[in-house]
Amino acid sequence: MAKTFKNFIGGAWTAPLTGDHYEDRNPADWREVIGRFPKSGPKDVDRAVQSALKGFALWRRTPAPARGDVLRRVGDLLTERKEAIARAMTREMGKVLAETRGDVQEGIDTAYYAASEGRRLFGRTVPSELRDKWAMSTRRPIGVAGIITPFNFPMAIPTWKIFPALVCGNAVIFKPSSDVPHTGTLLVEALLDAGLPPEVVQLVHGGGRLVGDALVSHPKVPVVSFTGSTETGAKLGEICGRMHKHLSLEMGGKNAMIVMDDADLDLALDGVLWGAFGTTGQRCTATSRLLLHKKVHDRFLRMLVDRVEKLRLGDGLLPTSDVGPMINEGALTNTANYVEIGTAEGAEMLTGGRRATGARLGHGWFFKPTVFAGVKAGSRLEQEEIFGPVLSVVRVGSLDQAIRINNDVRYGLSSSLYTRDINGAFRAIEDIQAGITYINAPTIGAEAHLPFGGVKETGNGHREGGWQVYDFFSETKTVYVDYSGTLQRAQIDNYEG
Ligand code: UN1
DSSP, X not given: OOOBOOEEETXXXXXXXXXXXXXXXXXXXEEEEEEEEEOOOHHHHHHHHHHHHHHHHHHTTSOHHHHHHHHHHHHHHHHHTHHHHHHHHHHHHOOOHHHHHHHHHHHHHHHHHHHHHTTTOOOEEEEOSSTTEEEEEEEEEOSEEEEEOOSSSTTHHHHHHHHHHHHTTOEEEEEOOTTOHHHHHHHHHHHHHTTOOGGGEEXXXXXXXXXXHHHHTOTTOOEEEEESOHHHHHHHHHHHHHHTOEEEEEOOOOEEEEEOTTSOHHHHHHHHHHXXXXXXXXXXXXXXXXXXXXXXXXXXXXXXXXXXXXXXXXXXXXXXXXXXXXXXXXXXXXXXXXXXXXXXXXOEEEEOOSBOOXXXXXXXXXXXXXXEXXXXXXXXXXXXXXXXXXXXXXXXXXXXHHHHHHHSSSEESOEEEEOSOHHHHHHHHHHXXXXXXXXXXXXXXXXXXXXXXXXXXXXXXXXXXXXXXXHHTEXXXXXXXXXXXXXXXXXXXOTTO
C-alpha cells in the first residue's frame, strides 16, 4: 500500500480536514503509485493562513541577513539531496534525469542568490529638498504570500517564488500542482531541516478549484504568485483586482525560433531539438514555432526530421531515454487534439502525431515528437499554446517577415534567432515582442539570476528570477526625518526661500 502523505500546517505534518486523498502516479508507468496525497479544502487553507500569520509575526522581525542564512542552508541541503530529489521528480513527472537534475540545480542557484540578497535588499537614500532633513526608502515585508506552481519545473519554479518571498520577510503558503506533490513535499522538508521556523511555511496539497481558489480569495493573503495557464491567470487577476492584492502572473507562451539562411544549421538543429522536445515540450518557454528561411527550409527540415525520429522515448530514469512521457492523460489528449486541428488546417505532418506505444511505453503517457510543416501564420496550430511535443514550421522570406510573424500572437515569453548577421540580431533584439530573446541559442535555458517573464498575455508586468522579484515581494516604505526643529513645508519652504 502506497504511503499516505500529509499537509504541513500549523507547524506539523497534518492530515487534511476533508479526510480525502488522491493518488499520485508515475506518468511513465501509471501502475506505479508514488503516494496518496491530501485532497484539501478551504478549511485547510484557512488553518494554514491562521498559522502563517503567526509565522509572519515572528519572521518579519528576523533580520534579513539571518533570513538569508536559512536559505543558504537550504541551498546546502538541496545540493546534498540533489540526486535523490531529481529521481523522485522524474518518477513523479516524467522528464529525463539530466533535466530533473538541472531543475534541482536551478533551485540551488536560486537559494544561494536569495541567501546573499538578505544582505542587500537595498533601499535608497536621496537628498531632501529641505535643509536638515533626510529622505530614504526602505523595504518592508507584505504578509502571507500564496504560491501556486505548475508541474513542469516542480523544484525550480516554487523556489523562484518562495525563496525571495521568505528573504523579504513574508510567510508562505505553498500549493504545488497536484501532479507533483512529492517534489513539493521534499522542498518543504529542506526548508524545515534548514531551520526555517515551522509556521513560516505551510504546504497545502490539492486541486486548483478548492485549494487554489480558497488561497487566492482569502482576505489575509495579500500577495499571490502564480505560474500556469493564461486562462487561470485571468480568473486570479479578477479576484486579486477586486481585493487589491499584489499578483504576479507567469503564463502561456507560443515561442518561436527564427532560423535565417546564414545560420549555423547544425547549431540551430541542436537548439530546436532541445527547445521543442526538452521536457516533452511542456515548458512555457518551449520552442513551439520554427520560422525557417526559405533558402534553407527544405534542407533543414530533412535534417530535423531525421534527428527527431532518432529521439528515444522512455522512462526518464533510464539513461537510454531522450524524451520522457507527458504529465497525464489530459495533456496527451490535448496534444492529440492539436494534431487533428493542424491536419484539418492543411498543415503537413512530417513525423510523429500520435501516442507512442510498444514494449516499455504501453503504460505511460508517451506521445511521439511531432513536426508539422507548411503551417500558416494565423492558423490555430501557429497561434495557440499546445504544451506538448509539437513543433510547427512556418516558411519565411526575410527577417522582417519572421519578426512580424513572431510578434503576431497573444503571448510574448521567449524567442530565439539563429543568424551570423550582427545587425540583424540587434534589430531582432529591439523588435521582437518577448520578455526574453536568445541569439544563437534556443528559447529555453533561463538562468536563475536574471529576470524571467513575458510581455502581452504571458504576464502582468512582473518578473521572477534575478533582482526584480524582490521588489514584488516587498513594499516600499518612504521615510523622512526632519531634524531642523522647525516646521518645514515641502514644495513651499524650498531651498531658495
Ligand atoms: C518554463 O518554461 O516553464 O528557461 C520555465 C528554462 C527554465 C525555466 C523554464 N530555466 O528553460
